[in-house]
Amino acid sequence: MRKIILLIVLASLSFNAHAQSKEIKEYYKSGKLKSVGLQDDNGNKKGEWRFFHVNGNLESLGYMNENGEQTGEWNYYFEDGTIDMRGQFLEGKQIGTWKLFHRNGNLQTIGEFKDGEQSGEFKRYYENGNLEAIDNYRSGRSDGLSRHYFENGKLSMIANYTDGRQMSYSRFNENGGFDFIRNLCDNDQSSESENQKYKAIWISFYENGNLSYSGTYVGEKKNRKMEILS
DSSP, rough: OHHHHHHHHHEEEEEEEEHHHHEEEETTTTOEEEEEEETTTSEEEEEEEEEEOSSEEEEEEEOOOTSSOOOEEEEEETTOOOOEEEEEETTTEEEEEEEEEEEEEEEEEEEEEEEEEEEEEEEEEETOOOEEEEEEEEEEOOOOOOOOOOOSSSSEEEEEETTTTTEEEEEETSSSSSEEEEEEEETTTTSSSTEEEEEEEEEOOOTTTTEEEEEEEEEEEETEEEEEOO
């Protein structure tokens, strides 16, 4: 008798769980399927969801948790069906390693996310696979050294950031010579006001390496205007 009651209870629970979720399909104006997945009585998406491009090819695929937030691995695709990007979510925020791809299938970008924000080293690549850039982040803001490269592998730019502020910047030509240099100095790091002032040294060069211009400027965060001091 107890077994019969238990089976009835389990069957009732299973029925109620399914009754609380129903399959939802959304369509484009053209009538083609736009998305399909489960939705609860509160309107939250849950379980596996699939989204489609206008041409009918899969656009993205992943899971939603009970609160309708993206969770676990999600895959995104270009219109032709090739992979666009791939990564993990936790409670709707990006976490772990994320990879973006070029349309030819080669890796475009790889980096880590913590609690939805970029964290640590990010690498970008040209379509041919050559390294394009190495940038560093902390809590979603540029922090540390950034290096960018020409497609031939030579350095095109190097910059240093502190909590999102660019402290130094050097740009190079394809021959390896300096093109432009800017260094920030006397910046009030403690102030975040719109009237925060900073001082910077700017130096630019001709393509042959000869000095084109050098000077010192001050600027105001509010309006970004520069005033020549020397």
